Amino acid sequence: MSTSHNNPILSAVSALVEPKADSSPADNAVTGHDHVRTHAHEGVKPTFMVQAVNLLAVVVPFIGFIVAAVLLWGIGFSWLHLSLMVAMYLLSAVGITIGYHRLFTHRAFETSRTLKAVFAILGSMAVEGPLLKWVAMHRRHHQHSDEEHDPHSPHLHGEGLWGVVTGLFHAHVGWIFDRDPANLERYVGDLSKDKVLNYISRTFPLWVLVGLLIPTILGGLISMTWTGALLGLVWGGFARIFLVHHVTWSINSVCHLWGSKDFESHDESRNNFIFGVLAMGEGWHNNHHAFPTSARHGLKWWQFDASYYIIAGMERVGLASKVRLPSEQTMAAKAIKSAAS
Numbered sequence: 001m002s003t004s005h006n007n008p009i010l011s012a013v014s015a016l017v018e019p020k021a022d023s024s025p026a027d028n029a030v031t032g033h034d035h036v037r038t039h040a041h042e043g044v045k046p047t048f049m050v051q052a053v054n055l056l057a058v059v060v061p062f063i064g065f066i067v068a069a070v071l072l073w074g075i076g077f078s079w080l081h082l083s084l085m086v087a088m089y090l091l092s093a094v095g096i097t098i099g100y101h102r103l104f105t106h107r108a109f110e111t112s113r114t115l116k117a118v119f120a121i122l123g124s125m126a127v128e129g130p131l132l133k134w135v136a137m138h139r140r141h142h143q144h145s146d147e148e149h150d151p152h153s154p155h156l157h158g159e160g161l162w163g164v165v166t167g168l169f170h171a172h173v174g175w176i177f178d179r180d181p182a183n184l185e186r187y188v189g190d191l192s193k194d195k196v197l198n199y200i201s202r203t204f205p206l207w208v209l210v211g212l213l214i215p216t217i218l219g220g221l222i223s224m225t226w227t228g229a230l231l232g233l234v235w236g237g238f239a240r241i242f243l244v245h246h247v248t249w250s251i252n253s254v255c256h257l258w259g260s261k262d263f264e265s266h267d268e269s270r271n272n273f274i275f276g277v278l279a280m281g282e283g284w285h286n287n288h289h290a291f292p293t294s295a296r297h298g299l300k301w302w303q304f305d306a307s308y309y310i311i312a313g314m315e316r317v318g319l320a321s322k323v324r325l326p327s328e329q330t331m332a333a334k335a336i337k338s339a340a341s
């Protein structure tokens with residue numbers, strides 16, 4: 001494995017105060033090429049405010065879910081609230097898997113400016129952070145997967161049971177409380193040039209609010225009661241955020257630990273059936289690390305990949321183009337023969 005931490009090209013890139021918008025770190029991260037490594041030992045410590053908001057974003061939805069489930073089960077949970085929760089889950093999950101991840105981070109396909117804005121907004125509603133920061137962190141994850149500078153590897157946390165437990169916690173949610181690595185913006189030069197995407201990223205709290213208001217208003221209007229509005233907020237808002245968070249973060253933790261490894265990928269990524277289904281195709285994570293720019297993560301016919309089915313549907317009706325897929329030869333070259341391993 002290439003560990004070119006003293007790469008002269010990289011030092012040159014790191015030394016740039018304002019690197020070119022499409023400089024190599026972003027490009028290499030999009031493609032998953034790991035031969036250019038970056039140095040970011042000096043992190044920027046997040047302020048107390050940022051930490052507090054992060055903590056609230058993680059804890060409040062969880063508390064909302066428990067409280068709602070205990071108090072309202074059989075009384076305040078109906079088909080209406082279930083539908084609102086599922087619909088909002090699908091919309092915000094698609095915003096992350098198709099938008100934030102496959103479209104913006106890996107440029108796995110192209111689409112119109114309007115649809116880009118829609119996906120950026122839907123992704124923001126998942127409350128996983130502003131677009132540009134999410135993409136920067138994720139490109140960094142691909143560049144350094146399961147190595148020193150991976151922002152959320154479940155590995156590298158020591159031996160034994162304690163190492164696994166702390167590693168899992170770190171990969172699932174603990175990493176959010178780490179310092180932001182310096183120069184994260186170097187990874188998103190391509191996106192920050194786009195005025196609309198930049199605006200949506202900067203106004204992230206607004207879209208979070210919109211994502212909470214939609215189920216609240218629908219719940220109120222359909223039931224024509226204030227209780228209906230409140231239950232819409234609880235199930236379509238908080239409970240849904242809880243579910244999206246824990247499913248998508250499980251990709252970082254669970255899918256670097258549990259599942260099968262079908263392709264060479266220089267890291268510990270795994271294909272996991274449960275999260276393949278739950279996370280709309282994102283659980284075929286070893287496939288994804290092996291072929292990061294592929295719009296399709298479930299590469300076998302039985303590997304359910306809802307996000308790809310949507311992208312393929314969009315392509316059929318002319319809403320998506322340049323949909324990238326690995327060729328048979330590339331797949332054969334990286335395949336791990338189960339008999340040999």
Ligand SMILES: [Zn+2]
Nearest residue numbers: 145252269285
């Ligand atoms: Zn990964």
Ligand SMILES: [Zn+2]
Nearest residue numbers: 105138142292
């Ligand atoms: Zn990725």
